[in-house]
Structures are given as C-alpha cells and as structure tokens.
Amino acid sequence: MSSSGIAHIGAALGGIALLRYSLGTSLIFAIALSLPPGPSPWPVVGNTFQIPMKHAWLVYSEWAKTYGDIIYLNALGQRLVVINSTNIAKDLLDKxxxxxxNRPRTTMAGELCGYGEVSGFRQHDDIWKRQRRMMSHALNQSSLSDHYAIQEIEAQRLVLNVLNNPDSLVHQTKLRIGSIILHVVYGYAAKSENDPFLVKPLKMLDNFVEATVPGAWLVDIIPPLKYIPKWVPGAGFQKIAASWRQLLWESAWEPYLWCKANYENGTDNRSFIATNLAVHESNLSSKDEETLVWGAITVMGGGLDTNMSTVLTFFLAMLRYPEIQVKACAEIDTVIGADRLPSITDRLALSYIRALITEVYRWNPAVPLGIPHSVTQDDTYEGMYIPEGSIIMPNVWHMLHDPEIYPEPMAFKPERYKDDAEMQNVTDLSFGFGRRACPGMHFAQGTIFAIIATVLATCEILPALDPQGNEIIPKVAYTSGAIIFPEEFKCRLKCRSSQARALLTQAANSTT
Ligand code: HEM
Structure with missing residues (x-):
C-alpha cells in the first residue's frame, strides 16, 4: 500500500494519520500524526455543509478563534486546508x-469547460513553466516602463469620462483596464466597452466564477458523470460546458489571430504576442502556439477583475474617509503642482499616495482567499499531516487584518505604514505566494497608481446625493466569490480646477 493509502486510512480513523517514511529501500516505519484542527465532520458528507458559500474569508477568520491558524476540512473526500497565518503560508507556499x-483539478471548470488549459489554472507542469517564462519576459521590471504611456492615457480617459458621467464608473473602469491589458497583450486598441475582444473575455471570466462555485455542479462531486452524453435528460451541464468552452476558445484565439495577421502583414507592435512571434519569426509549432495563446488569455483574465476591484475599493475608501482624500490631494499639489498631470515615474516622490494605495490592497484585498493551490504529495507541518491533493487556501484577508500588526484593522489608515518595507509586506500577501505569485504584480501597480494619482490630481470624489440633497455614504459591503467587488455604490466627481479639466481633456484626446 502506498504511503498516502496508509495516511488516508489514518485520516478516516478520527483525524489521526499514519505516515510511512522509507529510508533507503528497506527500512520502513510509521508515526502517528494528526490532521490540522477543524470543525467536526458529519457522517458520510464530512464538512460539506459547513463550508461557507458566502464571504468565506470572514467565516474562516472567525473560525481561527476556535481552530487556530491552520484549519482542515473534508468535503466528500476533497481535502481543504485553510491557512490563517502569514508565517504558515510562507513556510508552505513559498518555502x-x-x-x-499545483492548482486544484475541477471536472466542470477544468475539464469540461476547458479552463484547465488556461495557464493560471493549469497544473504545475512544463507548459505552465514555459508560459510563466513568456509572461515574466513581457511583464518584468525592466520592461514596465514600455507600458507607462498606455497606462497613463487610459487612466486619463477613465477620469475624464467618469467626470462627465459619474454613473459610468464601473463601465469605464472595466473598459479602460481592459484596454490597457488588450494593448499590452495583443497590441489592440478597444473601440468601446462593447468591443467583442473585451466583452468575450469578461463574460468568459463570469462563466469561470460560476463554473467554480463549490457544490454547484454534481459532476464535480461525481466525476464519472462527465461521460454522460449531452442528449441524456439531466445532462444540461454538458450543454452549458460546451457553450462556455466555445466562448473560452473564442476569447483566447480571436485576438491572437488578429495580432498574428497584423504581425505577418508587417504591422509591428511590442505586445506580448508580437514579441513572442518575433522570437520565433512567426514559425511556432502548433504546440508552442497553443502555449502562447493560453498564456496570453491568462494575462487578460488575471488582470481585469483584480484591477477593477482595487480601483472600486479606492473610490469606496475615499467616500468614507474624505480627510484622507484631502491629505492625498495636498501631497500631489505640493509635489506635482497644478501645471501637469502625474505620471507613473512620480511614484517614488509620492509617499503618502503609495501608503494610500497599499492601504487599499490591505483594507479589502481583491482576492481575499488567494487563488487556491494544491499540494502534490503528503506533507507534514509542525506535527500535522497534510494529505496529498489537499486544496490550500491562504486567508489573505485574515492575515491583512491581524490587529497585532495592523491595529484597528477595519479602519482605512495610510498613516499606519512607517516605510516601504511595511508596505511591501502588504503587497507580498495581496499578490499571492511562491511560484504561482502574480506575474502581473508590478505592471498592475503601475495601472493602479496611474488611475489613483490622476483622479486625486484632478477631482474631488464626493458622495452622491439623495432627492433631499443629503449625502449617501456607501456601506463597506462586498460581493462573494474568488475576486470580490464593493457592492454597487454611487459617487460624484467634481473637477478641482478648470486647469485640471483642460489638462485632462488634452491628455485624454492624444494618441499613444
Ligand atoms: C491589483 C491587481 C492584482 C491583484 C491583487 C492580483 C492578485 C493575484 C493573486 C492573488 C494571484 C494568485 C497567486 C497565487 O496563486 O498564489 C494572481 C495570479 C495571477 N495574476 Fe494577478 N493580480 C493583479 C493583477 C494582475 C495583472 C494586471 C495581471 C497581468 C497583466 C495578472 C496576472 C496574473 C496571472 C497570469 C496569474 C496566474 C499565475 C499562475 O497561476 O501561475 N494579475 N494574481
């Protein structure tokens, strides 16, 4: 029997596991190890019905008071380990x-809908390694400044358009961030928010969220159901999966083929795709081509919702903390003045803005439970047994709300950071762990800075008014899901001066 086989029998015997070690070829012995603590499982179904469906990061954070920093759950055989401590997350996921x-395998999302091809959800295999190399080439620190112009101009367009129509905040954020990423990945300029190159990946991401809702798809619980043909009554999930797979394929291949055709016609650009085509002089094998296409769509998928969530959290924070907005504007006025708009190269000189942005990442992180990893072999940690195949969820929200490190953790306080090292502790957690840590981290920070600094330099963010003229201060309430958004809120933007509007108009109408 394999070591994991022995261990699993142990797990079934009331949380005590037997782990076998082998020294050389012959010496084998067993020691007793316990699984990490967690809520008592029910017979047969285990913890299936205790796993929170909504705002899970808050529930796991509450559970930390009872079970501690590492929690074990078992849902019908799928093992889940929630980590509530920074040190444990680093010990396991980094070290x-x-x-x-690895990423967890899912039948509905990964196999039937095809998301297992997308590099962000791919297993830790050789293709994934090649895709990561391609991404780090396009998004590494030394090529970041190549993207400043597009990040700044889209930030200026975003602010000008929201200034003209504050109700368009969500649409504009989506459109402008999507445009930046389309430009960087494919060299494509989005025509409007209805542009298919933008609409399709956004819908594809929504489908992904639905396809990964825990417990929503019977086929995830009983994988052999995947062999049932589409026409069998009750196999509606097969039709849904087929249409979602088709959309995923179109989202990935259509912009790629557009970029490739342009490249072959000599319309050069410095996009992620064009740069990789140039390396191979456009003669990619079909396998290499697939590697590139699925790597590219991950960049698109990884950057859209996460950036959007962060920008919307910034607006929410400014509505609730106007005094911080005043301080941030004052820093921009002092350092930049009124004669020009901020640029990404001003970041070093704007320490309060850097602290404010860090606080946005900490206050309500876009990905509060990280993107789950999974472990490829049995492991032990501080006397606890972590079985092979366990899904590992770092509760980043909890780590970033530790009152020992962040006193009054629910308050938005940029002043809490004494230096850049303290700020980096926050970004290190918000952008994930180990080999799967976000490859777009530095690029994303450029986009976020461009948007936030441009808004603060040119506008006052004010609460919307009710029919009686009273200010409506939005609640701090968030959606559930892997990537979270503030619940819908409204705001007004007032231009800080006619000069600011003129600068914005001129910049937003220029071409990159
Ligand atoms: C504020 C913005 C962003 C945040 C908070 C964020 C956060 C994250 C997190 C937490 C992960 C999972 C890391 C892990 O598994 O431990 C991740 C993965 C990823 N992110 Fe980001 N991200 C952001 C923006 C971006 C941007 C702009 C891009 C691309 C241009 C990007 C591309 C990716 C990719 C490709 C992955 C998958 C990595 C893999 O599985 O190997 N992200 N991101």
Missing part, C-alpha cells in the same frame, strides 16, 4: 513551493 504549486 515548499516545489510541492505546493
């Missing part, structure tokens, strides 16, 4: 990244 860098 033992050779075995903690």
């Amino acid at each position: 033992r990244s050779s075995i903690y860098s």
Whole structure:
C-alpha cells in the first residue's frame, strides 16, 4: 500500500494519520500524526455543509478563534486546508513551493469547460513553466516602463469620462483596464466597452466564477458523470460546458489571430504576442502556439477583475474617509503642482499616495482567499499531516487584518505604514505566494497608481446625493466569490480646477 493509502486510512480513523517514511529501500516505519484542527465532520458528507458559500474569508477568520491558524476540512473526500497565518503560508507556499504549486483539478471548470488549459489554472507542469517564462519576459521590471504611456492615457480617459458621467464608473473602469491589458497583450486598441475582444473575455471570466462555485455542479462531486452524453435528460451541464468552452476558445484565439495577421502583414507592435512571434519569426509549432495563446488569455483574465476591484475599493475608501482624500490631494499639489498631470515615474516622490494605495490592497484585498493551490504529495507541518491533493487556501484577508500588526484593522489608515518595507509586506500577501505569485504584480501597480494619482490630481470624489440633497455614504459591503467587488455604490466627481479639466481633456484626446 502506498504511503498516502496508509495516511488516508489514518485520516478516516478520527483525524489521526499514519505516515510511512522509507529510508533507503528497506527500512520502513510509521508515526502517528494528526490532521490540522477543524470543525467536526458529519457522517458520510464530512464538512460539506459547513463550508461557507458566502464571504468565506470572514467565516474562516472567525473560525481561527476556535481552530487556530491552520484549519482542515473534508468535503466528500476533497481535502481543504485553510491557512490563517502569514508565517504558515510562507513556510508552505513559498518555502515548499516545489510541492505546493499545483492548482486544484475541477471536472466542470477544468475539464469540461476547458479552463484547465488556461495557464493560471493549469497544473504545475512544463507548459505552465514555459508560459510563466513568456509572461515574466513581457511583464518584468525592466520592461514596465514600455507600458507607462498606455497606462497613463487610459487612466486619463477613465477620469475624464467618469467626470462627465459619474454613473459610468464601473463601465469605464472595466473598459479602460481592459484596454490597457488588450494593448499590452495583443497590441489592440478597444473601440468601446462593447468591443467583442473585451466583452468575450469578461463574460468568459463570469462563466469561470460560476463554473467554480463549490457544490454547484454534481459532476464535480461525481466525476464519472462527465461521460454522460449531452442528449441524456439531466445532462444540461454538458450543454452549458460546451457553450462556455466555445466562448473560452473564442476569447483566447480571436485576438491572437488578429495580432498574428497584423504581425505577418508587417504591422509591428511590442505586445506580448508580437514579441513572442518575433522570437520565433512567426514559425511556432502548433504546440508552442497553443502555449502562447493560453498564456496570453491568462494575462487578460488575471488582470481585469483584480484591477477593477482595487480601483472600486479606492473610490469606496475615499467616500468614507474624505480627510484622507484631502491629505492625498495636498501631497500631489505640493509635489506635482497644478501645471501637469502625474505620471507613473512620480511614484517614488509620492509617499503618502503609495501608503494610500497599499492601504487599499490591505483594507479589502481583491482576492481575499488567494487563488487556491494544491499540494502534490503528503506533507507534514509542525506535527500535522497534510494529505496529498489537499486544496490550500491562504486567508489573505485574515492575515491583512491581524490587529497585532495592523491595529484597528477595519479602519482605512495610510498613516499606519512607517516605510516601504511595511508596505511591501502588504503587497507580498495581496499578490499571492511562491511560484504561482502574480506575474502581473508590478505592471498592475503601475495601472493602479496611474488611475489613483490622476483622479486625486484632478477631482474631488464626493458622495452622491439623495432627492433631499443629503449625502449617501456607501456601506463597506462586498460581493462573494474568488475576486470580490464593493457592492454597487454611487459617487460624484467634481473637477478641482478648470486647469485640471483642460489638462485632462488634452491628455485624454492624444494618441499613444
Ligand atoms: C491589483 C491587481 C492584482 C491583484 C491583487 C492580483 C492578485 C493575484 C493573486 C492573488 C494571484 C494568485 C497567486 C497565487 O496563486 O498564489 C494572481 C495570479 C495571477 N495574476 Fe494577478 N493580480 C493583479 C493583477 C494582475 C495583472 C494586471 C495581471 C497581468 C497583466 C495578472 C496576472 C496574473 C496571472 C497570469 C496569474 C496566474 C499565475 C499562475 O497561476 O501561475 N494579475 N494574481
């Protein structure tokens, strides 16, 4: 029997596991190890019905008071380990990244809908490694400044358009962030928010969220159901999966083929795709081409919702903390003045804005439970047994709300950071762990800075008014899901001066 086989029998025997070690070829012995603590499982179904469906990061954070920093759950055989401590997350996901860098397999999303091809959800295999190399080439620190112009101009367009129509905040954020990423990945300029190159990946991401809702798809619980043909009554999930797979394919291949055709016609650009085509002089094998296409769509998918969530959280924070907005504007006025708009190269000189942005990442992180990893072999940690195949969820929200490190954690306070090292502790957690850590981290920070600094330099963010003229201060309430958004709120934007409007108009209408 394999070591994991023995261990699993142990797990069934009331949380005590037997782990077998082998020294050389012959010496084998067993020690007793316990699984991490967690809520008592029910017979047969285990913890299936205890796993929170909504705002899980808050529930796991509450559970930390009872079970501690590492919690074990078992839902019908699928093991889940929630980590509530920064040190444990780093010990496992960073230091033992050779075995903690897989992604969980899912039948509905991964196999039937095809998301298992997309590099962000791919297993930790050779194709994924090649895709990561391609991404880091396009998004590494030394090529970041190549993207400043597009990040700044789209930020200026966003602010000008929201200034003219504050109700368009969500649409504009989506459109402008999507445009930046389309430009960087494919060299494509989005025509409007209805542009299919933008609409399709956005819908494809919504489908992904639905396809990964825990417990929503019977086929995830009983995988052999995947062999049932579409026409069998009750196999509606097969039709849904087929249409979602088709959309995923179109989202990935259509912009790629557009970029490739342009490249072959000599319309050069410095996009992620064109740069990779140039390396191979456009003669990619079909396998290499697939590697590139699925890597590219991950960049698109990884950057859209996360950036959007962060920008919307910034607006929410400014509505609730006007005094911080005043301080941030004052820093921009002092350092930049009124004669020009901020640029990404001003970041070093704007320490309060850097602290404010860090506080946005901490206050309500876009990905509060990270993107789950999974472990490829049995492991032990501080006397606890972590079975092979366990899904590992770092509760980043909890780590970033530790009152020992962040006193009054629910308050939005940029002043809490004494220096850049303290700020980096926040970004290190918000952008994930180990080999799967976000490859777009530095690029994303450029986009976020461009948007936030441009808004603060040119506008006052004010609460919307009710029919009686009273200010409506939005609640701090968030959606559930892997990537979270503030619940819908309204705001007004007032231009800080006619000069600011003139600068914005001129900049937003120029071409990159
Ligand atoms: C504020 C913005 C962003 C945040 C908070 C964020 C956060 C994250 C997190 C938490 C992960 C999972 C890391 C892990 O598994 O431990 C991730 C993965 C990823 N992110 Fe980001 N991200 C952001 C923006 C971006 C941007 C702009 C891009 C691309 C241009 C990007 C591309 C990716 C990709 C490709 C992955 C998958 C990595 C893999 O599985 O190997 N992200 N991101």
